[in-house]
Amino acid sequence: MEPGDFVEARRRLEAKARPGGVKLTSLTEAAGWVKDGDVVAIGGCCYSRTPLALLMEILRQERRGLTLARNLMCYEGEWFIAAQAVETVVSSWFAIGLPWGLSKVFRQAVEGGQVRYEEWSHLALGLRFRAGAMGVSFLPSLSMLGSDLMGVGSAKTMECPFTGETIALIPALFPDVAVLHVHRADRLGNCQIDGYPHMDVDIALASTTVLVTAEEIVSEEQIRSQPDRTKIPGFAVDALVEVPYGAFPHECYGLYEADFDHFDKYVAEGSSQGAEGVREYLDRYVYNTPDHKDYLSLFGAGTLDRKARDAQQLVGRG
Amino acid sequence: MSYSPAELLAVIAARQLAGVKSVFAGVGIPLLAAALAQKTHAPDLTIVVEGGSIGPELLPGRLPISTNEMRVAHRARVLPGITDTFLFAQRGFLEVGFVGGAQVDRFGNLNSSVVGSYDKPQVRLPGSGGANDIISLCHRVMVVTMHERRRFVPRVDFITSPGFLSGGTSRRDAGLLFGRVSQVVTNLGILGFDEESKAMRLEGLHPGVSVQDVVEMTGFDLLINDELPITEPPEEEELALLRGLDTERRFI
Numbered sequence: 001m002e003p004g005d006f007v008e009a010r011r012r013l014e015a016k017a018r019p020g021g022v023k024l025t026s027l028t029e030a031a032g033w034v035k036d037g038d039v040v041a042i043g044g045c046c047y048s049r050t051p052l053a054l055l056m057e058i059l060r061q062e063r064r065g066l067t068l069a070r071n072l073m074c075y076e077g078e079w080f081i082a083a084q085a086v087e088t089v090v091s092s093w094f095a096i097g098l099p100w101g102l103s104k105v106f107r108q109a110v111e112g113g114q115v116r117y118e119e120w121s122h123l124a125l126g127l128r129f130r131a132g133a134m135g136v137s138f139l140p141s142l143s144m145l146g147s148d149l150m151g152v153g154s155a156k157t158m159e160c161p162f163t164g165e166t167i168a169l170i171p172a173l174f175p176d177v178a179v180l181h182v183h184r185a186d187r188l189g190n191c192q193i194d195g196y197p198h199m200d201v202d203i204a205l206a207s208t209t210v211l212v213t214a215e216e217i218v219s220e221e222q223i224r225s226q227p228d229r230t231k232i233p234g235f236a237v238d239a240l241v242e243v244p245y246g247a248f249p250h251e252c253y254g255l256y257e258a259d260f261d262h263f264d265k266y267v268a269e270g271s272s273q274g275a276e277g278v279r280e281y282l283d284r285y286v287y288n289t290p291d292h293k294d295y296l297s298l299f300g301a302g303t304l305d306r307k308a309r310d311a312q313q314l315v316g317r318g
Numbered sequence: 319m320s321y322s323p324a325e326l327l328a329v330i331a332a333r334q335l336a337g338v339k340s341v342f343a344g345v346g347i348p349l350l351a352a353a354l355a356q357k358t359h360a361p362d363l364t365i366v367v368e369g370g371s372i373g374p375e376l377l378p379g380r381l382p383i384s385t386n387e388m389r390v391a392h393r394a395r396v397l398p399g400i401t402d403t404f405l406f407a408q409r410g411f412l413e414v415g416f417v418g419g420a421q422v423d424r425f426g427n428l429n430s431s432v433v434g435s436y437d438k439p440q441v442r443l444p445g446s447g448g449a450n451d452i453i454s455l456c457h458r459v460m461v462v463t464m465h466e467r468r469r470f471v472p473r474v475d476f477i478t479s480p481g482f483l484s485g486g487t488s489r490r491d492a493g494l495l496f497g498r499v500s501q502v503v504t505n506l507g508i509l510g511f512d513e514e515s516k517a518m519r520l521e522g523l524h525p526g527v528s529v530q531d532v533v534e535m536t537g538f539d540l541l542i543n544d545e546l547p548i549t550e551p552p553e554e555e556e557l558a559l560l561r562g563l564d565t566e567r568r569f570i
Contacts, residue, residue: 045369045386045400071400072386072447093447097383098346099568102444110442117442119431121450122368123408126401142408143451146480146492152436157493166493195391196370197399251387258387314377314388 004171131172132206189237195253348416415456426481465504
C-alpha cells in the first residue's frame with residue numbers, strides 16, 4: 001500500500017473477515033497471519049515490551065521479504081536480517097543500546113545493500129502510526145523540516161493554508177500486521193498496558209491485522225472493573241495468546257527488568273560475529289526451542305525471579 | 319582533583335542548565351548532566367525523556383541505558399506515549415534539549431545517520447532517534463560532544479538534525495520557526511554561533527586548554543571571541559554527585 005492511502009486502508013479493514021468473539025489462539029496460529037512481503041509493525045520500544053515470543057514464531061515460520069516498522073529497533077531487528085527475512089526497515093534508530101555500540105549485522109546489511117533502511121525522526125514515525133490510527137492520509141508537523149530526512153521517506157512540505165508558514169506533512173503508515181505484547185487482556189482481546197504506552201495503541205489501530213501476546217489472560221469481569229485502563233478495544237484484535245515472559249529478556253514494565261547480562265552474552269557470542277553469529281544464536285534460542293517455555297528454561301528460573309524483583313524495585317513496589 | 323573528559327562534559331553541561339525549568343535529555347551524559355543540575359543549579363528542573371517519562375528521578379547505580387526502559391520511569395510524574403512526549407515539545411513546553419551526533423558542522427548541523435552517501439553508506443549509523451525532533455522543537459538546544467577533528471567537519475555528510483542549515487536565515491526559511499542551537503559544549507571548551515552568519519564561534523576554554531588545541535581538533539575555520547573566559551574546573555561536590563549516580567562508571 002502506498003504511504004498515506006487511507007482509502008485503500010479502510011477498504012482492506014472493512015473487507016477483512018474478522019474473527020468474532022473470542023480471540024484466543026496459539027502462537028503458531030497467530031504468527032500464521034503474517035505473509036511473505038508484509039509490512040509488520042512491532043510494538044514496544046527498543047528493549048521494552050518487545051513481542052519477542054511472537055517474533056520468534058514468525059522466524060520459525062520462515063517468512064521472507066518483510067518490511068519491519070518500529071520506532072527504535074533493538075536486536076530483534078538483527079535476528080530478521082540474519083534470517084534473511086527482511087528487505088526494508090522503517091525506523092528512527094537501529095542498534096542494541098549505548099554500551100553495545102553500532103550493530104555490526106545492521107551495518108553490513110545496509111552498507112552492502114541487502115536491506116534498505118527508511119529512516120524517519122522518532123516523532124515523525126509516531127505521527128505516521130497516529131495518522132494511520134486516525135484513518136487519514138497525513139498529519140502536519142513542525143519536525144523533520146530542513147533536514148535531509150525529508151528526502152529519504154515520503155514526507156512532503158506545503159505552505160500552511162491558514163498561516164502561510166512551511167509545514168511538514170507526515171504520511172500515514174498502514175501496516176499489514178501489528179505484533180504487540182501487553183500486560184493483560186480478556187479472551188475477547190480487550191488489552192491493558194501498564195507503565196509506558198509507547199506507540200502500541202496507534203500501531204494497533206493503524207494496522208489491518210493485529211496479533212497480541214499478553215502476560216496474563218484475565219476474566220471479562222476484571223477488565224470491566226477497570227475499563228479506564230483498557231487501551232486497545234477487542235474489536236481491533238485478531239489473535240491473542242497468553243505468553244508469560246513474552247518479551248523476555250527485554251523488559252515488561254513492573255513485571256521484569258531487561259536481562260543486560262544476556263545482552264552482553266548475545267553480543268559477545270552472537271552479533272559481534274556478524275550475521276553468522278546471530279544465526280548460531282537463533283539455532284539455539286529460537287529454532288531448537290519449539291515453544292516459549294523451552295526458550296525460557298535456557299535462562300534459568302533464578303534469572304526470571306531476580307528480574308521480577310528488580311522490576312518491582314524500580315516501580316516502587318519492591 | 320582529577321576528572322575524566324566525560325565527567326567534565328557532564329559538569330559543564332549541568333551548569334548551563336542553571337535556572338532552567340525543563341530539559342529534554344537522552345541517556346548517558348545528557349541525563350547525568352540533567353540529574354546533576356537538578357541537585358545543584360536547577361532545583362526546579364523537570365527532566366523529560368523521549369521514551370515517555372516526565373519528571374523521573376534516577377536510582378543511583380541503576381542508570382538507564384535506553385530512553386524507554388523502567389529505569390527512566392523511576393518516580394516519574396507522568397508516563398505519556400512517545401508521540402505525545404514529543405508533542406509537548408512541538409507545543410512549546412520544553413526549554414532546553416540536549417543532542418549529540420557522530421558529526422557536527424560549522425552551522426551546528428548534526429549527523430547521526432550515515433558517513434558517505436545515504437544510499438551507499440561507508441558507515442551506517444543508528445539514525446536520528448529523537449535528535450531531529452529535539453533540535454527542531456525545543457526552545458534551545460545544547461550539543462554535548464567530545465571535541466575531535468573527525469567529528470567537527472566543515473559540512474556533515476547528511477543533516478539528520480538541523481542546526482542553522484547553511485547559516486544566515488536558512489533555518490527560519492526552511493520553516494523551523496522555533497528553537498536554535500545555542501551552545502556546543504565539548505571537553506575542550508564552550509562554543510556558540512555568530513548572530514548574523516550563524517557560524518560556530520569559540521566562546522570559552524576549559525582549564526589547561528589553549529586556542530590552538532581547539533583549532534587543531536576542529537576540521538573547519540572557527541570564529542574566535544576576543545575574550546575567552548576559562549571555565550571553573552569541576553568541584554568536588556559536583557564530581558561526588560555524578561559518581562554517586564553512576565556508581566558503575568558506565569558513562570563517566
